[in-house]
Amino acid sequence: MxxxxxxxxxxxxxxxxxxxxxxxxxxxxxxxxxxxxxxxxxxxxxxxxxxxxxxxxxxxxxxxxxxxxxxxxxxxxxxxxxxxxxxxxxxxxxxxxxxxxxxxxxxxxxxxxxxxxxxxxNMSSTVPRPGAAKLGPRSGLDEWLAEAKQCHYLPEWAMKQLCEMVKECLMEESNIQPVATPVTICGDIHGQFYDLLELFRIAGGMPGETNVQAPTTVINTDAIEPPTEITDPKLKKKIRSSDSGMESASGGDDDDDDEPRGRPRTAGGSNRSVSSGGDSGININNNQVSGSGNQNFIFLGDFVDRGYFSLETFTLLMCLKATYPDKITLVRGNHESRQITQVYGFYEECQQKYGNASVWKSCCQVFDFLVLAAVVDGEVLCVHGGLSPEIRTVDQIRVVARAQEIPHEGAFCDLVWSDPEDVDTWAVSPRGAGWLFGDKVANEFNHVNGLKLIARAHQLVNEGYKYHFAQKSVVTVWSAPNYCYRCGNVASIMNVGEDLTPKFSIFSAVPEDQRAVPAGRRGAGDYFL
Structure with a gap:
């Protein structure tokens, strides 16, 4: 109906x-x-x-x-x-x-x-329709941002100018960018433009927005297995008395560069977002969004590849970075790379939309200047992948030469490729790059550097987020719902306030009638597999 x-x-x-x-x-x-x-x-x-x-x-x-x-x-x-x-x-x-x-x-x-x-x-007056932006030669950043919000890709000349503007912003940032609370930390996006818009609605809006429309994602809470165990009897009773119950269980994860193995889930349900405090159980808030006037955003990399709209997704993030440089922090992921984007879709997408690789080359130059990490109020370290055996202190990250293609080994490579795992210290990663690091490594790194938590992305988590290790020293945040348009997973964003207590907002992919699909593209392409 x-x-x-x-x-x-x-x-x-x-x-x-x-x-x-x-x-x-x-x-x-x-x-x-x-x-x-x-x-x-x-x-x-x-x-x-x-x-x-x-x-x-x-x-x-x-x-x-x-x-x-x-x-x-x-x-x-x-x-x-x-x-x-x-x-x-x-x-x-x-x-x-x-x-x-x-x-x-x-x-x-x-x-x-x-x-x-x-x-x-009308599909909906608020649902952007993808296509080429129609801009005059005198248009500027404000017009570019308005077009980017409508899922329009910019003309080649405008895109190159935008890349230069963002590069200038990034050149002034250190390898580890300091960010103040309140902040919203976001995991992988992977070109899922319409889910990125929903992410901003869940977070209370993009920088500069007011009176944000309530989120439209639908989550069937019966299908969510929250990664945080609920032990408080009062919280259990509160959840049982809500519209739908939730079962307590631990989350699983999958490497985002392997074939996705997410369990199918229904996309339909009640219109709600789910917020969870790391140690305080799960709290359900119906149709509530908070204002984003003072909110900062950290995106933990992997903006492109695999999704239908990698170009439009990265364009929107760059427009926001150029317009609000102090509100948006873009951390480099392993997919912000010339080699990876030529395999997983971004290069091909730029070729199709512009007829040449010129814009792709400009975007890759921006990739080279993305920061390697961010630190929230000096106590929460944010990276894409994880730790490195070559890095014992945060200060060692500050001196890494980042303005280059991601190398095949070394500290730079490890920061974007490593994963937490149930190992003693270090183990060889099955990805072929980076390392697997264990509980002792994470705890020692946090202790030496005065950190409370390491927030990272890089791995699909069916439940949207997952704490690792007994002391919850590492957390994975995943922000691409229904990854590759087939996994059925939910996504999350991590909100950190002045008390530095993480609270997670869980959301699902926007419904089919509120997103567009490129012509001839139903389901995952070859490079999704």
């Missing part, structure tokens, strides 16, 4: 048969009967009801005898949509007119070879 909000905003267009046939491209035939179909012909279909179909199907299959059988009834009373209630228009071509919208309502009249009334619904 179509949400009532969309019904209220519907735009009606009435066609007579001549208009309809004229509007179709020569590549498409008019809507005709076919009594030979085993599925039943249009003549056999219920012509007295209004139906809803996808625009894609309306354009591609207007003559299919199966077409009428697939339609979904929306209203039972055909008198509700009389022809005289619509506004008569003659769009030049139906296929050029309809792609602006998501759903089409057809009223099929008896013995008529084509629909007599088409009722068109």
């Amino acid at each position: 179509i949400p009532s909000t969309l019904l209220d905003e519907a735009h009606e267009v009435a066609f007579d048969q001549e208009d309809y046939e004229h509007s179709l491209s020569d590549d498409y035939d008019s809507f005709e009967d076919d009594d030979t179909s085993s599925e039943g012909s249009i003549e056999q279909a219920d012509r007295d009801h209004c139906k809803v179909i996808s625009v894609e199907e309306a354009i591609k299959s207007p003559k299919s005898p199966k077409f009428a059988c697939k339609l979904e009834t929306i209203i039972e009373d055909p008198e509700e949509l009389k022809e005289d209630s619509g506004k008569h228009l003659k769009p030049p071509r139906l296929r050029n007119f309809l792609p602006q919208y998501n759903l089409v309502r057809l009223r099929i009249q008896k013995n008529a070879p084509c629909p007599r009334l088409i009722k068109i619904y």
Whole structure:
């Protein structure tokens, strides 16, 4: 069923048969009967009801005898949509007119070879539609940011200017960027643009935004296994009395560069976000977002690759960095690399959208200047991957030469490739780069450097986040829900206030009707596997 909000905003267009046939491209035939179909012909279909179909199907299959059988009834009373209630228009071509919208309502009249009334619904006035930005030569950063928020990729000249602006910002930052609380720490994004927008809604909005729309993600709390065990009887009782219960369990993780092995989960459920304190159990807040006026953001790398909109995702983050340099901290991940992006999608995406690799090269130059780590109020270290046997103190990170392609070994490599694991000290990583580090290593590093916690990303966590080791000295934050559009995992962001107590907001992927998919791209591509 179509949400009532969309019904209220519907735009009606009435066609007579001549208009309809004229509007179709020569590549498409008019809507005709076919009594030979085993599925039943249009003549056999219920012509007295209004139906809803996808625009894609309306354009591609207007003559299919199966077409009428697939339609979904929306209203039972055909008198509700009389022809005289619509506004008569003659769009030049139906296929050029309809792609602006998501759903089409057809009223099929008896013995008529084509629909007599088409009722068109906007996908949503707030859902960005991807495409090329239309910018004049005098446009600047404000216009670029506005276009980036709409999932529009910038012209080549603007993108190169933006990369230069961001490089200048990054050159002034040290290898370890100090960040003050309150701060929102975000894990891997991987080109999932629409989920990045939802992340900002969960966090209370992008820098500079006010009156943020409530999050629209839906989480089935029955399907979430919270990584923090709930031991407080009062909290257990509170959760049992909420709309849906949660089972206490420990989370699992998967390497983000291996084939995803996430357990399938339902995407539907109640409209809510879930917040969890690291040691205080889980608290559910319905439709609540906090203002982001003083909020800082740390993104822990892996902005690109695998997702449909890596270019638009990185463009938005760069626009925010250039506009609010003190509010946005971009940490380098292992995918911010020339070699990796040529394998996992970002290079190919730039080639497709610009016809050359020039923008990709400019983005790679920005990658070279991304910071290696951030430290929150001097006590929470934020890196993409993990620790290195060559680094014992935070000061040793400060002197790493970062303005280069990620090397195959050494301290720089380890910071973006290493993982925590149940080992004594160090072990060889199955990734082929970085190391596996254990409880003793993490505890010693935190003690020597006066740290309370190491926050990192780099690994898929089905439950959105996971504490490692007995003393919870390391936490993994994962911010790409339904990773690769197939894993079914939830995602999280970690909010750190002045008391330095982590609180996690868990969210799921935005629904299908609130995201766009590039033409010809349903499901994961080869480089997702």
